[in-house]
Amino acid sequence: MGRVASRNENVDTETKPKVQTLNDLNKVKDNNNRKKFPDPKPPKRCKKDILPDVSKLKHIDDHVMKTPRYAERSIEKLAEYLIKPATNDIEKARAFYKWVTENISHAGIPVLKISGHSKGYSYKPGYNFSKDTPSNHAWNAVYVCGDWRFIETTWGAGTVGDNKHFKKNFTEFYFLTDPKLFIVDHYPCFDNDDVESAKWQLLKKPLTLETFNKRIKPSRHAREWDIKFTSHKMNVLEMNKTIDIKFHTKSTNLDDVNVKLFDSKGCNKEQYVGIRLQNKTFSVTVTPPSNGEYTLEIYGTVGADSNTLECLITYVIKCQTVDSAISPFPKFDSFYGPVENWKERGFK
Incomplete structure (x- = not known):
């Protein structure tokens, strides 16, 4: 991050x-x-x-x-x-x-x-x-x-x-x-x-x-890195309460992934987006705080020494209903989910 x-x-x-x-x-x-x-x-x-x-x-x-x-x-x-x-x-x-x-x-x-x-x-x-x-x-x-x-x-x-x-x-x-x-x-x-x-x-x-x-329009970088957006193939999505957008790549390892979520006024609501990584599949969970239209931008990079996160894809999300009990995700400079070597560490 x-x-x-x-x-x-x-x-x-x-x-x-x-x-x-x-x-x-x-x-x-x-x-x-x-x-x-x-x-x-x-x-x-x-x-x-x-x-x-x-x-x-x-x-x-x-x-x-x-x-x-x-x-x-x-x-x-x-x-x-x-x-x-x-x-x-x-x-x-x-x-x-x-x-x-x-x-x-x-x-x-x-x-x-x-x-x-x-x-x-x-x-x-x-x-x-x-x-x-x-x-x-x-x-x-x-x-x-x-x-x-x-x-x-x-x-x-x-x-x-x-x-x-x-x-x-x-x-x-x-x-x-x-x-x-x-x-x-x-x-x-x-x-x-x-x-x-x-x-x-x-x-x-x-x-x-x-x-x-x-x-959808995966960016040049997403296509070069052979990233597959598996869950949602259309660029405008309608949702209720929550939506999970999944993608993975087999030929390249993404070293970092981040997001931006803008409401119709241009305010960034990225705190309402969680990123989970498991078995090389990323899940981007979006839980908007209010109804309306949002723009979700997903960024990533290859190479630990890279200082730039490249835009991978952009979605427009139309939120119909929200969860009244929703709250922002905790600030966390990594991905949710088990680390890659969790089995070697004795977890089952």
Whole structure:
């Protein structure tokens, strides 16, 4: 406790299909562009299968970081420089991702700009996108290793903090992101064409916009740490008296977890939230002191030396009735429940 809470093997190669250059693609702005590229289908392999060791791309990253000024005088010169050491399309795509640009083109690999709805910094649970809602974001799909894969250079460059200022912070997560993780906060929309839009989710079972609106939005950190929210899958919850929200992670150990509970006036009521840990499952028990709408933010961190608690998820809770005998949880700078080695200590 006591940390700052923040809101913010070789690489596979493949034979490329014959497609027009991206330079030509950029001259055409209608939906017929997509017909000239391979059809969108769910990838046959996940990211870790085609890129098991990200360190194999270090030479690409190092090359990009040494980009000379002369190479930035035009997109053509820049692209020529960036892909110079690349031996396959993943390395080409990586070069542009590392450079953090929207000019992912001229590299000789198929790439498309996709517009749609995103659950970004300003998104609040309970907000519903509709077919009439203008697209608020754009990202890219690149065709590598025989499949379309997502690249999000904007969010990969950094985050917006509580002060609404952009903070540069390169992240690996948005490079060739698996579709099941990407759909959490990206919903493609192509001119109200539901069929075409659904294809570019790259999922075997695409989501409807209604489902996208209702589903929870685990943060990037929660997805990177493979945290599973097992009890409540929707982002707006109705409750009476008390509610227990459970989550766990098998691949990563959370060293610290904390919460914030804000009422409709913005007052923090976190003293009415208890955190219990047992068998690597966290239970967050919420007992609001009065009826009304609350915003619950759950934070966590990995690594005992980390000074920042990252936001894992946000729920909106609508409390219908309260327990008249409820009282705040005792102040306790740890988790309720038995410690991990309770059996070794002789307890049964």
